[in-house]
Amino acid sequence: MGFSTFPKYKYEPEPSSKSIHPTFLNYINYLIIGTDDEQLSARRQNILIMFRGLFQLVCLHILLRFTPYSILRLHSRDAILFSLTHFLTYTLYGFIFYFALGMVLNIVFGLVGFIWNIHIRSVYPGYPFLPTGLHDFWSRRWNIYVKSILHRIAFIALPKLTGFNKKSNVRFIFTGFFAFFVSGLLHEFMYTVSMDRWSGGKNMLFFLINGMFLAIELVFQGLLRRKQLVPPFVGWIYTIAALYSTAHLFCDPWIEADCFATLKTYLG
Template sequence: MKLVNLAYLPHPLGGYSFSNWKQVPFNGFPPNRGLFHFGQFPYMIFSIHMHIISDIRNILLTMQNMLGPKCKELEGEIKSLMKVWFSIIASLCYCYFISSNIPKGKLRLLSLTPVLCLFTFLPLQLSYVLPTGITAFLITWLTSFKLILFTFDLGPLSSNPPKSLPFFLSFACLPLRGITQNQNQPYPSNQTHQNHSKVNVRKEKLHFIIFPIKALLFGVLLMGLNDHKQKIDHTVIIGLYCILVFLLVDIVVGLCNIVANAALGIELELPSNEPYLSTSLQEFWGRRWNLIVTYLLRHTIYIPVRTALSRTVLGPQWASVPGVMASFVVSGIMHELLFYYVTRAAPTWEVTCFFVLHGVCVVVELCVMKWLGHKGMLHWAISGPVTVVFVVATAACLFFPPLLRDGADERALEEFRNLVDCIKETF
């Protein structure tokens, strides 16, 4: 077998486009993404590192010449953020070239363990609230869960034939589910395909219209809180924080979807499905709020637990109950970890209690539905407002206090104010 000829290694940010990465003229490089001599891999990664480090240094030097006094306050965080994401990309290249060629199961999990540990510590290199929280959400939670599924050839990172490197990196780093056609099912008819395409076009148009409105509303609310927070009642502030969290999640996930759609043609996926229209907690958490997290929890926690317990005395009918509770407990623990990254304060477990409470309520809903059927359902005009009020009220008591107690909200507002001042100085 021929070794990889490093002389043909492309510059990762130029020379070859990402979409043509698979066409890189590696001598003797097999088509199934890298059954090459493992001894060459450190040299290949080293070459990629040198190219990216050089680009980062040039970008930072250019930015230093452009920055005003306010922007220089952000300079350190920008450098740290770029280093963190450089480490993320390098680690995912390792997963793509090395771990993917290891048989699925324990051996692949062992090869991915250093990456999972690294992703746990990387957010600690950042100090600003939003960069830390967003990086931890995307990488420590979503990417780590995707890699766990990848261990068993499941989830959006696994496909046959294998994805190209840019697609692998996009699905790993960005909140994409990568829903594909089941190979065991026949391909849809032309009429079905045309109808599906029309729905996707309408969805994309609607997304591109609503996204800037949400971004504008997010900015307006932040500026309003910056200027008038001291005059606003605490209850109103909690309500505004609920709206800001909803908008932030939709903006982050929506922006990632737009970038992936523009760069690689990946189908747009809605971040949430109008959670304020939920008529039950089961509908809110299962089908409307933060769909990428719902998807990952379903496949990493709920389905394995339900499958394992279906063979016990619970049987398939009641095995879903511990599956639901396990999903909410894991979600609570992951939120505690995210809050720790942002506040750097010891967990109080209030957030975990929030999700455990909601898990219990969802289980109660499931039991009522099993026993009473549709007779136990309230009219949507009653159940809708009750659901929304319950979510907001419990969030005010359990979800937001850890952030407010440690001043994370004040720090976020100050960072936003500094960013606005930086943009004003630059332009």
């Protein structure tokens, strides 16, 4: 599993020759879709990252402005699981997280990258709502910075500490699951510190279940010797289903702390 570094490249005072003439489509591709394009110079790339952050701020403002407080406070215990209303509500929460996190990190990191003239990767290197599998979502589309940290802990530091360096599918799956465990600890810590309350272990459970789902996907990929387990559309369906079925574990603690409603008060 590949991983990104931050910053992506070492300091580059002058762009390479292929970064001199980016096309308009390069800009649109980088601004909207989020895929990396090495034809862009560092400063142009970071300007687009900051513009994407501002675009996400506008989208978040519109989303919050037209969403009633009652929806932003809709707890899973007050809705019918797997109903259309429940699905659309938690899809809405997913977009709120996407826009809010992207807004902050893209503006901050884009500004830092612009000042220092270094290439920075957007927090979402690919559009997160079009995954073709759980591995595609967690490894290539969602929060590349946290993923990079977890990769170093689980796939580099842990094998060195334990001496379990032999490459195998078992080790790969175990270290991947350990990365989800560490992610659960990290999110529990961040939630407890920021909200001054405990999530009840829901954040941890969310990541452990998704780690288990991903492990199952990787096992089947290994048994069938296929990188893409099913056709992309089918992969998208089961990935969204897996994320939706566990979304309440991640979202409910933030709903209980009235975070979405508070966001609407200040940004809506």
